[in-house]
Amino acid sequence: MAAHIVDERTKELQRPSTQIILRTHTEPSQDLDEERRRATFSVSELAYVLNGGKELLEKKQRLAEILAKTSWGDKSKRYFLSREEEYVGGLRAALGIWEKMKAEELCLADGALMRSLVDFPGGLELHIGMFIPSIISQGSPEQQAKWMPLCMGLRIIGTYAQTELGHGTFVRGLETTATYDRKTGEFVLHSPTLTSTKWWPGGLGKTATHAVVMARLMMPDEEGGGVRDYGPHGFIAQLRDLDTHLPLPGVTIGDIGPKVGYNGVDNGFLSFDHVRIPRDDMLMRFAKVTPEGRYVPPPPSNSKASYATMVFVRADIVKNAGSSLGRAVTIATRYAAVRRQTAPAAGERELQVLDYQNCAATLLPLVASAYALFFMGEAMMAMYRQFEKDRDRGEFGALPELHALSSGLKALCTWITADGIEECRRTCGGHGYSKLSGLPSLFQNYVQNVTWEGDNNVLCLQTARHLLKALAGVRQGKRVSGSAAYLNEVAVELAPESRCGATCDKCWLGADVMAAALRHTAARGVVTAAETLTAATGGKGLVFEGRAWNENTVESIRAAKAHCTYILHQTFVQSVDQLEAAAASDPGATCEQGRAVGAATAAVLRQLAALFSLEQLERSGGVAALLEDGYLNAAQAAALRRRHRLLLTDLRPNAVALVDAFGFPDYLLNSALGRADGDVYRGLLDMARGSPLNATQEGPAWPDVLKPVLAARSRL
Template structure:
């Protein structure tokens, strides 16, 4: 095996050489790939630790994903359980603790196909919502897998609407137990993962490695002391007692959403960009100029316009994940001191960003897949499994439309408070500011100023929030009941929530770039990506920015010109920018996206592993042979 050095990282080529078309892309990088990788990880030490974890896992044959694309549902599930069990042994062997610094890198190294991931949510629920006594009792048992937790919220008839859940829990004071029952079919727990249940719910679009079942409860008795009671409890006489905000009960969901954005959503988009961009510099097709060789497809403006905004989006959402993590840490510190004031902002932000990020990343992965043409449709490209898996993120942990409306409720409340001079949380202080009604840009270069485009996003968010608040008030004042008025505004409310989250993403990206060191060329290329992300958003949603005349038609032409001018600039660094994500070939598991760019050879080699190539297909003997024999005999 030939080893290729990338900074301090070594990538392997089983085929022995690097495709010159991809090698040339790395020779002209305008920045230090290694330093950008360290910035994305948080530090040089974090990068070193992540690579050490990845190497330990990838060198262990028990974690191999080599034949994953040829496995049946049962084989994938069995492999996931085997890996889950082996991981516990591996962690002991390596000295990795459940709460240790290495843990966050293990999931990335495993690339998801491992059992007991919901067990982590079970443990987190106990840690956050359980009393000291409960944590002391159950966490050691759960850590040693002497008990395995499941997650059984969703019912056949209800999901996100928690108040509509039909499972009953009746408290029996004589035995100090809750009696749980499933009163009808729609109350049956549906989708609980990793549990020993009454049955499997059948095939899914992906997640064949997860054991999703259905669960029926018939007079199941649970002791009173098993109710997580750090913030609420049922007393022996049946009295319900709450301590602090009711929203604390949703805190586990909030933490899951934030970790979901990082692990399940942004990472697949980064991988899809890596695969599609690497493939686009080794795939040659048609001629840009007569007499020349066929062009790299990334040299075509249309291919750049498909892929480079997705690359910019991946970086934007990586930085928004940092923003959310900071917000979460602040809220968690407050909760530890029994201060619940930060919870509404955290809940609204995690809801809105979960919706925005999953929607954009899912769309981005699909664009990457389609940009690879027919080869992208092959499972061996690694793109279909990224897409079918990320698509689920738009549905679980809260369906996106409902989450946007939860964010909108917070925004309307904040807008009303700001309008009357009351204090509002940090993320929405802009609702109280008075800004100019027209964009001051005079030429296309003005639109490369973060102040200019950030203000355009801010203006649009304020306009959508304020106009929807006004419509709500008008409806209520005209005699429409509150809930009916709300329902008549939900399309605009969701639009306002998206605009708010998009604005915060642009603002956060611009502020992150401003804080970066100027050396090693990183700030310059990140500024280009930030500009591209912002201008792509305006270019793609022109109507929203033109609506009230904040931008003129002439200014929209300037936006378009600046946006298109950025494409060839970023295209020069496209391969180094995906290299900085630092995914190993084993992690990508893609015949199209390997570091060495040897696409066609790898595709052919992998295809040879298909069981169909070594087994006689029964369809031939059963149907085709008689058909051919019959036809030939007539001839």
């Protein structure tokens, strides 16, 4: 093709037109620089808190640069991969990280950091996330000694097979059986129905060699003929030959096909046809089966120990929610700060999209939510670590509280995050629909969290049962502790004279005023759920099964959400108080360690905490419920809404600084719109050029599809 040459006359003709455009043109990178100059707090100080200190933040940036240069960590083609390429690439990345850890003698925390940065889910997800934790938490010392070296050396690859075609959250209904054979000292794993087929385990389809299989333990009577069902227990089963990777006899296994997202992970199906495994392959840290076939149940204090792995996973989901939402709001907020739309008058520059109140009203509460989820995630994992210490001493008293809280928070936090990522995408307009924004893939890979490890509504009902039982105990004169302690004062809390103490707009900035409103909402929710359920049973009290329970779950779910919202608020406020107090008691050193913030940073965080809570009250219908209950009057409700809008204005100058503080490298975001330098349009064009469709100018359809059609024009 001939070179395109522009003559001087044409250039001169165009020059005045170009000057008109340049008078109102802005460079996005300059907009982002200006946004950062407006910040009222130390971004680095807050970034240290969110990243575990200066040292870890710098390590994250350094690792991002290193990983981007590896063949398996390169993200330049990530958005253009086929499903098979995703699977192979994700597995290659996971193995690359594993080898790097071994070669450089890096710790597990470094490996987890690299996995988060590469952000390429693959076939090792459940090997790391559930197979190994199950052996650690449920395996006997002898079993750990046998299996952990194999796991850590990748001589075997595991997964966790619990969910079945016909059963998910209702674990007691699982249909896969493990029947003990006293003569041989083996268990027979069997899938007696189509619906007993294991379905969904990650890595099962084409990667795993072994699985922790949840199956109902069946113990035949010694006399023969009968069998006793001891419910679900964990068993380690080999699935594939270690030399050929082919399924073992009696094992039917495969991949379940493409999903909405997360397609680098080979989620699979699995069924057993009378497959025998050794007795020692039942996880026996707590419950046991002796060689002669006697079932030894766990001690009463340990009877719920099998929940530990699921509680860990739910706590981990809560911890990761803040990071996932934080990535989305970083992309959307940076883009909204540089995207301009509609000039106020002819010849003036267009306005930044973030300056429109409706855009700020979407993004700033989501920034606040990301911070709330971050602090909750830290607190939840601290609770789980304490539980592990207690468990190792044989103490399980904290498990019911941890189970209830992790269930409800898993639900609420994943709802907030999944909905928030999609809201961020919509805020980015047409460019948000492009995979190059990073938002569609982030949503596709995250949205599974609202379902896996427990359907969110079912998990809310787990929390509600805990709350309803606590309320029943209080009414019998008992004191309850933990997150439901406010129920000890429920009679005072819901007394007719109990009213909101806010007397002005500014009152809604007070943590005490907000806590009181959220606490009242939570208490009213629990009492209403109890009244509804009691009425359905004809006054027989609380029944958590059967028709009465099944037909009265809406109020219970609402109560669980209100409870968890109150806990999110309290955790946010307490975390900020602790960070500021630490700075006051030990100025200097603790800030770089990520354990303290100064007054200016604390002030902005308290604004975020207030905005988060006001937003949750408005979104959940909490304001209407408080009005209905008589806790609020119309003037107080109006003041609440005004303060919500004023907070948007107050926080607007810090919007970009607040998302910068998350410290996400461009490598992790992999987004044309979320670039730290703000050069978004160059980013879109550069990434688009990498499309395989641009490998040739004609395109792949030209020779066989388009050319014959267009050639026909000569015959017209």
